[in-house]
Amino acid sequence: MTFIRLRTKCIIGFTILNLLIGMALFFLIRFEVHHRLEQEIHKRGATIARHLAESSVTPILTENTISLQLLVNNYVKTEDDLRYIYILNARNEVLAHSFGTAFPKDLLKADEPASGANKDRVKVTKLRSEEGLLYDMPAGIQQGQLGQVHVGISEAAVTKTLDGVLTHLLFYMAGIICFGTIMAVVFATAITRPIAILAAGVKQVGMGELDYVTKINTHDEIGELAGSFNSMLENLRQTTVSRQYMDKIINTMNDALIVFSQEGVVYNVNRAFGELFGYVPEEMIGCRVVDFPKQEAPRCLYAAFENAFQSGYLSHEGTCLCASGKFIPVLFSLAMMHDEQGKPQEIIGVVNDISGIKKAQEELEKKRAELENLNRTLEEMVSLRTAELAVTNEGLRAEVINSKLIAAELKIARDAAEAASVAKSEFLTNMSHEMRTPLNSIIVGVEFLGEADLGRDQSRCLEMIGQAGKNMLVLINDLIDLARIESGRLEIVAEEFNLPEMLDKTVELLSRSARIKGLELLLDTASDLPVIVVGDRIRLQQVLVNLVSNAVKFTLQGRVEISARPGPRVDNTIPITFVVLDTGIGIDEEKLQTIFETFTQADSSITRRFGGSGLGLTISRRLVEAMSGNMQVESTPGVGSSFYVTVPLSEPAAISINRDGQNANGCRNGQDFAKNIDTVLPVVLLVDDSRENRELLRLLLLKKQLLIDEAGNGHEAVEMFRENEYDLVLMDIQMPIMDGYTATRQIRQMEELAGRAKTPIVALTAHAYENDVQACKEAGCDDHISKPFKKAALFDCLTKYLNGA
Amino acid sequence: MGPDLIDYEGLIIEIDKELESVIPDFLESRHKDCLLIDDLLMHNNMDEISRLGHRLKGTGGSYGFDVISDIGRILEVAVAEEDPEAVDFARQALKLYLEQIRIVYV
Numbered sequence: 036m037t038f039i040r041l042r043t044k045c046i047i048g049f050t051i052l053n054l055l056i057g058m059a060l061f062f063l064i065r066f067e068v069h070h071r072l073e074q075e076i077h078k079r080g081a082t083i084a085r086h087l088a089e090s091s092v093t094p095i096l097t098e099n100t101i102s103l104q105l106l107v108n109n110y111v112k113t114e115d116d117l118r119y120i121y122i123l124n125a126r127n128e129v130l131a132h133s134f135g136t137a138f139p140k141d142l143l144k145a146d147e148p149a150s151g152a153n154k155d156r157v158k159v160t161k162l163r164s165e166e167g168l169l170y171d172m173p174a175g176i177q178q179g180q181l182g183q184v185h186v187g188i189s190e191a192a193v194t195k196t197l198d199g200v201l202t203h204l205l206f207y208m209a210g211i212i213c214f215g216t217i218m219a220v221v222f223a224t225a226i227t228r229p230i231a232i233l234a235a236g237v238k239q240v241g242m243g244e245l246d247y248v249t250k251i252n253t254h255d256e257i258g259e260l261a262g263s264f265n266s267m268l269e270n271l272r273q274t275t276v277s278r279q280y281m282d283k284i285i286n287t288m289n290d291a292l293i294v295f296s297q298e299g300v301v302y303n304v305n306r307a308f309g310e311l312f313g314y315v316p317e318e319m320i321g322c323r324v325v326d327f328p329k330q331e332a333p334r335c336l337y338a339a340f341e342n343a344f345q346s347g348y349l350s351h352e353g354t355c356l357c358a359s360g361k362f363i364p365v366l367f368s369l370a371m372m373h374d375e376q377g378k379p380q381e382i383i384g385v386v387n388d389i390s391g392i393k394k395a396q397e398e399l400e401k402k403r404a405e406l407e408n409l410n411r412t413l414e415e416m417v418s419l420r421t422a423e424l425a426v427t428n429e430g431l432r433a434e435v436i437n438s439k440l441i442a443a444e445l446k447i448a449r450d451a452a453e454a455a456s457v458a459k460s461e462f463l464t465n466m467s468h469e470m471r472t473p474l475n476s477i478i479v480g481v482e483f484l485g486e487a488d489l490g491r492d493q494s495r496c497l498e499m500i501g502q503a504g505k506n507m508l509v510l511i512n513d514l515i516d517l518a519r520i521e522s523g524r525l526e527i528v529a530e531e532f533n534l535p536e537m538l539d540k541t542v543e544l545l546s547r548s549a550r551i552k553g554l555e556l557l558l559d560t561a562s563d564l565p566v567i568v569v570g571d572r573i574r575l576q577q578v579l580v581n582l583v584s585n586a587v588k589f590t591l592q593g594r595v596e597i598s599a600r601p602g603p604r605v606d607n608t609i610p611i612t613f614v615v616l617d618t619g620i621g622i623d624e625e626k627l628q629t630i631f632e633t634f635t636q637a638d639s640s641i642t643r644r645f646g647g648s649g650l651g652l653t654i655s656r657r658l659v660e661a662m663s664g665n666m667q668v669e670s671t672p673g674v675g676s677s678f679y680v681t682v683p684l685s686e687p688a689a690i691s692i693n694r695d696g697q698n699a700n701g702c703r704n705g706q707d708f709a710k711n712i713d714t715v716l717p718v719v720l721l722v723d724d725s726r727e728n729r730e731l732l733r734l735l736l737l738k739k740q741l742l743i744d745e746a747g748n749g750h751e752a753v754e755m756f757r758e759n760e761y762d763l764v765l766m767d768i769q770m771p772i773m774d775g776y777t778a779t780r781q782i783r784q785m786e787e788l789a790g791r792a793k794t795p796i797v798a799l800t801a802h803a804y805e806n807d808v809q810a811c812k813e814a815g816c817d818d819h820i821s822k823p824f825k826k827a828a829l830f831d832c833l834t835k836y837l838n839g840a
Numbered sequence: 841m842g843p844d845l846i847d848y849e850g851l852i853i854e855i856d857k858e859l860e861s862v863i864p865d866f867l868e869s870r871h872k873d874c875l876l877i878d879d880l881l882m883h884n885n886m887d888e889i890s891r892l893g894h895r896l897k898g899t900g901g902s903y904g905f906d907v908i909s910d911i912g913r914i915l916e917v918a919v920a921e922e923d924p925e926a927v928d929f930a931r932q933a934l935k936l937y938l939e940q941i942r943i944v945y946v
Contacts, residue, residue: 475910480851725895727869730862731902737858769894801898801912823901823909826856 042227049219050212057208061201068200072193076116076170077159083110083117084174084186091122095130095181103131116192118169124182142171142185167191229257233264243281245272291386294372299324299337302381308332311388313358330356332365336384340369352389364393470511478504513650516577520657526805527661530818531687532572534611535560538599541579548587555594556587564601565609568684571662575682578655578666579613582678585651586617593618593675602681610664613680621672630668631656655680717762717837718742722752722778723799724770728822732765735826739833749773753781761794763836766816768800768807775800776814783815795836799824851937855904857945866903870896870938877915877931881924889927890919896934907937 087106094102107120111133121132121142132138142162160171168190176182229251236249245268251261285292291308295301301322309316312332324337332355339351349369354362367386371379481501489497519525542558549556579597586595595617602610622630631652659666664682719741723729729745736743744759746752750773752766764782768775779796786793798811798819811819817836820828855863873892880889893915900908911934918926 476907725899727862727866728899728902730865731859731899734859734862767898769891771891799898801894822898823903823906825901 040227041230042223045223045227046216046219049223050216053212053215053219057212061204061208064204065197065201069193069197072196073170073190076188076190076193077172080159080170080172080186080188081174083114083120084172084184087120087122087184087186088174088176091130091176091184092181095122095124095176100130107131107133116188117186118164118166118189119187120185122176122182122184125180127182130182162187226257229253229261233257233261236261236264240268240271243279245275246279291388293333293336293384293386294381295324295333295337295384296381297379301333308386311357311363311386312355328356330362331358332356332386336367336369336386337382339367340371340382340384355386364389470507474504474508474511478508510650513654516654516658517650520654520661525658525661526809527571527574528805528808528812529569529685530572531567531569533566534564534568534599534684535566537572537576538579538597541576541583542597544580545583545587548584549595552587552590553592554587554590556583557594557596559596559598561598561600564599564611565684565686567687568609568611569687570682570684574658574662578658578680579615581651581655582613582615582680586615586619586676586678590617590619590675608683608685610681610683613682614677615680616675616677618675621674621676622668622670623672627668627670631666716740716742718744718760719833719837720744720746720752720755720759720761720764722746722749722764722770722775723767724748725767728767728799732829735829736833741833741837749775749778749781752778753785756782756794757785760791763833764794764796765820765832766796766798767822768798768811775816776810779811779814779816797832797836851941852944853905853941854944854946859903860945863903863943863945866899867938867943870908870934874931874935874938877927877934881927881931884924886919886922886927890916893919893930905941908934911937 087110090106091103094100094106103122107122110120111117117133119133121134121138122130124130129138158173160173162169162171166189169187170190172186172188174184174186176184232251233249236247239247247268249261249264251258253261285303286306288305289307291311292303292305293301293308294303301319301324304314304316304319306316308314309319319333322333324333327334329335335353335355339353340349350367351369352364352366354364356362365386366389367384369382369384372381372383374380478501481497481504484497485494485501516525538558538560542556546556583595583597595615598614598616600612600614602612656666659680659682662682664680666681667679668676669679670676717740719736721729721732721743722745723732724747726747729747733743733745744755744761746755748770749766752764753773756764766775766779770778775798779798782794782796785791795817796815798808798814798816799822800807800811800819801822808819818832820832873896876892877889880886880892893912896912897909897916898912900906900910900912911930914930914933915927918924918930
């Protein structure tokens with residue numbers, strides 16, 4: 036069907052309408068004017084006829100036909116459009132006429148005598164002549180009694196006037212029609228232009244251009260339609276994937292894709308398809324599949340789909356010809372796309388190049404065949420070898436049994452060696468403990484005897500015994516530590532302690548030895564050194580004491596300096612580097628490599644000169660390593676040595692104490708805690724099965740502003756704790772009825788169930804090994820004091836746990 | 841026959857003046873402990889000796905008598921080693937120590 040634009044239709048419609056109106060007007064005007072002109076002619080003819088009738092009365096009565104003829108001639112001359120005049124008498128005889136010589140007789144036949152019934156009504160008779168239509172208008176003379184006057188006027192007069200009028204009319208109408216057509220064009224354009232824009236928009240959207248926006252700002256129905264269209268597009272943009280996006284996805288796909296119509300016209304082809312088969316995708320779109328050679332991909336795929344059209348889906352393996360003339364194996368899937376009503380639309384084909392897979396399959400098949408051959412060969416060889424091995428099998432079995440026996444013996448030997456090692460360490464530990472006890476007594480006894488009034492030789496002898504005893508005690512302590520480290524029984528504990536205070540105590544401990552030797556012992560701590568830290572205080576102090584006492588021992592003059600500096604913090608851990616510097620004898624470079632080895636001193640003569648077990652540095656280094664730290668040494672013989680110990684220490688989560696020992700509440704972290712206790716006194720529960728210990732503790736705490744309750748065993752303690760609230764519990768561990776571990780666990784459980792705040796529990800234990808301390812902590816104790824305890828340790832504990840009470 | 845012992849005659853022990861009121865009772869109890877150990881040893885009640893040793897170990901040093909703590913430790917080890925001679929050694933040491941010491945309150 037021929038497409039005709041709406042604008043053209045509008046223009047044609049308006050023009051036809053104009054023409055119809057013009058024609059209607061033309062014919063209406065022509066008819067009306069003709070009628071009116073005809074009436075006028077009739078009236079004029081009638082008037083002339085009457086006038087002649089009146090003027091003819093006398094000549095007729097006098098039978099003066101000449102006058103009548105003159106009268107007729109006169110009228111004919113003066114009136115141009117008069118065609119004829121003739122006068123009849125009563126006998127219907129022609130008295131005068133304007134026809135010249137021959138009067139047309141047929142006029143008389145056609146004539147009917149004028150009736151005088153109606154004077155005003157003009158009777159007109161239309162006559163046809165060679166000149167055209169004539170109007171015959173008669174008038175009676177003396178009401179017809181004397182005769183009749185007939186006047187004939189040609190219609191040409193009417194036609195001439197009418198033609199003049201219509202000529203003008205046509206001119207004006209042509210102008211009006213032209214103007215109307217121009218206006219029709221203008222109006223049609225005004226109406227159809229937005230529609231055309233809208234139509235173009237619909238077309239763009241139909242092509243998937245969802246970003247299109249129609250720009251129509253008219254305030255009419257089309258404007259509203261455009262607004263609705265734009266809103267619809269906005270909704271579509273939000274809910275529909277755009278054509279560009281789809282194209283991008285399709286062209287990004289690595290699988291080749293082709294879309295064609297049911298009739299076999301290619302609608303779409305992606306980049307991968309073009310690359311796989313050697314086509315230019317843009318050139319393929321719109322082509323018919325029958326235009327491609329028979330085995331080429333588009334035609335091949337279409338044919339495959341036609342064969343399986345009923346199923347609506349097809350997945351198949353085959354070979355397709357490329358544009359380059361090469362066949363490639365492909366795996367393709369074809370499917371029919373349906374619209375919302377389920378009506379079939381386009382066919383979609385996805386093609387994968389399976390050349391690689393085919394090649395791999397072929398390779399695999401080849402390898403499998405090779406393997407089968409190999410397998411057969413091997414089976415044959417095995418059969419042969421089996422027969423051969425059967426002969427030597429007995430000999431091999433004997434060898435295997437022998438090997439197993441050797442392995443078992445080796446295991447027994449290794450276990451025995453390990454057990455011996457453990458037994459050695461335990462023996463060493465136990466023996467060392469037993470040796471230390473009487474040795475303490477010897478040293479005390481020697482010191483006591485030293486104060487007695489003895490002879491010079493006796494004093495020297497006593498001094499030698501005392502010194503030997505002390506050296507032996509150091510050796511035994513070192514042996515215990517080493518045995519503990521080697522047997523894996525060394526446990527590093529994490530407890531809060533005051534680092535500057537520990538350093539002060541270390542210096543204080545060795546200040547006497549330094550003073551005796553005339554050495555200067557200095558402590559230098561960094562201003563940003565943390566105060567309260569978490570680590571193994573005892574082991575760290577042991578290392579520092581060892582290093583400082585070594586420094587004092589090997590320095591004859593000058594100074595020994597201890598410094599502590601914090602390193603950069605990592606999370607909650609701060610590596611602290613302790614440096615022990617001396618101006619002593621120094622260590623040779625070659626000896627520096629072995630100085631940390633067991634029983635090694637820089638020079639064996641040193642042992643004789645300075646004493647010592649040679650275990651100190653080994654133990655120190657092992658302890659530092661156990662604390663995840665490291666230890667290094669720098670030394671220049673004759674100038675001095677510097678030992679660097681870096682140990683990671685962490686900061687406690689909640690406590691904040693500054694360098695002066697001031698905590699967050701402003702209380703000093705020392706003996707003055709009691710000064711801050713107001714009227715509410717802290718209550719301490721002493722739990723010990725030993726009455727003497729309880730008495731002693733009560734006596735020592737007497738001067739402190741404390742309230743004290745006592746329990747003789749764990750069970751009593753639990754019951755008392757149930758009934759009362761305490762600020763601190765001092766818990767003995769080994770007790771009858773219920774031991775300290777059980778009591779502590781029950782107290783912790785009770786606190787948890789009752790939602791009570793956690794009361795500090797400090798274990799009093801005569802078992803001072805690390806595993807005992809650990810057991811206390813696992814039972815729920817916050818801290819421990821070794822028994823026998825010292826007053827200072829007890830007071831430190833009170834300060835620590837009752838400071839905030 | 842017991843082992844050779846160090847002569848503690850006239851051994852002066854300095855004790856905190858604060859504890860002066862409880863020391864005589866404490867020492868009296870230790871004298872009784874010597875008799876108790878003898879009795880327990882006779883009845884081979886090693887468990888009780890061990891408990892006594894543990895108590896002495898925890899108490900002695902706290903009062904200022906470190907040697908008593910050492911003797912308590914020896915008693916514990918001796919019971920663990922099932923060595924009655926060592927127990928007797930400790931008993932004799934305790935008895936001798938108690939006889940020889942002179943207390944000075946400071």
